[in-house]
Amino acid sequence: MDLLGDPRTILQAIGCGPDVANIAEAPVLDVLHIYVTLDETDERLPKLLALLEEHGADGWDIRRDRFTDEELEAAPLLIMSYDINARVFGGPRMGTTYDMSDACKRCGAGARQTSAMIIDVEDLHKLEGRRAATTPYDDVLVDENLAAVLAESGATGLSFRGVFTAFEKRGHMQLPWRQLCATHTMPPMSPRSTGIVPDDLCCCGRSGFDTPTEIPTRLVYRAADFTEIRDINVTWEWFGDTHYEGDVGDALFAYPRFLVTPKVRRIFLDAGVTGFHWLPIHIVDE
Numbered sequence: 001m002d003l004l005g006d007p008r009t010i011l012q013a014i015g016c017g018p019d020v021a022n023i024a025e026a027p028v029l030d031v032l033h034i035y036v037t038l039d040e041t042d043e044r045l046p047k048l049l050a051l052l053e054e055h056g057a058d059g060w061d062i063r064r065d066r067f068t069d070e071e072l073e074a075a076p077l078l079i080m081s082y083d084i085n086a087r088v089f090g091g092p093r094m095g096t097t098y099d100m101s102d103a104c105k106r107c108g109a110g111a112r113q114t115s116a117m118i119i120d121v122e123d124l125h126k127l128e129g130r131r132a133a134t135t136p137y138d139d140v141l142v143d144e145n146l147a148a149v150l151a152e153s154g155a156t157g158l159s160f161r162g163v164f165t166a167f168e169k170r171g172h173m174q175l176p177w178r179q180l181c182a183t184h185t186m187p188p189m190s191p192r193s194t195g196i197v198p199d200d201l202c203c204c205g206r207s208g209f210d211t212p213t214e215i216p217t218r219l220v221y222r223a224a225d226f227t228e229i230r231d232i233n234v235t236w237e238w239f240g241d242t243h244y245e246g247d248v249g250d251a252l253f254a255y256p257r258f259l260v261t262p263k264v265r266r267i268f269l270d271a272g273v274t275g276f277h278w279l280p281i282h283i284v285d286e
């Protein structure tokens with residue numbers, strides 16, 4: 001939506017200061033991303049919704065469950081997702097290569113990365129002063145020191161790849177970063193999951209989910225799905241838009257969600273990484 005004036009001032013006017021408003025450092029494609037987090041009983045919420053309505057904005061309602069630190073520590077697995085300010089462009093369109101032999105021919109789900117992660121040189125500055133970042137495909141990147149801590153932690157189910165950037169004339173340059181990869185893929189989720197709706201489901205069943213933001217995301221598994229889990233896992237389902245016509249270099253892939261144990265979250269927090277969201281998965285007896 002178009003706001004006339006500084007978003008900080010406008011939000012401050014309804015009492016939404018930096019404690020609840022997370023404003024991106026720079027616009028992406030001319031859009032400045034702003035996240036305001038309020039409890040559904042917060043008296044500022046109707047003011048914010050009125051402000052959005054006044055400016056003709058809709059579809060901005062994101063409902064999410066929130067958890068205490070104790071609940072996060074007790075969760076079997078947590079969905080780990082990116083910080084809006086720590087996302088660097090990388091993946092198929094940057095020259096990262098993938099083995100497509102076991103992937104869906106239509107949507108590319110199941111593409112198996114075969115090279116180092118290559119990220120856009122334009123986004124290098126976003127890594128400065130950070131210890132972790134992600135790509136738009138939820139690939140998790142960590143600095144080499146944090147990679148060493150993870151490797152020595154005894155955490156299971158992880159492997160690392162190099163991270164490079166490509167310069168137009170000078171070729172590839174390796175960065176002091178590593179991509180954190182999961183070796184284990186979860187079984188398909190339970191249909192009792194909410195906020196994950198088969199919308200334009202691909203024939204492979206792995207992509208084409210809609211994640212309506214007004215329904216809290218609850219990723220549900222059966223107790224039996226946990227027998228093989230590791231500290232780092234990815235979902236069988238792939239999320240997000242796809243565009244694949246046989247050429248990986250021109251592909252837009254959906255991507256699996258990254259699921260980690262509280263032990264991994266603790267390692268990130270101990271390293272001073274605060275930008276990730278952590279959302280517990282749910283277990284049902286079936």
Ligand SMILES: [Zn+2]
Pocket residue numbers: 104105106107108109202203204205206207
């Ligand atoms: Zn498919």
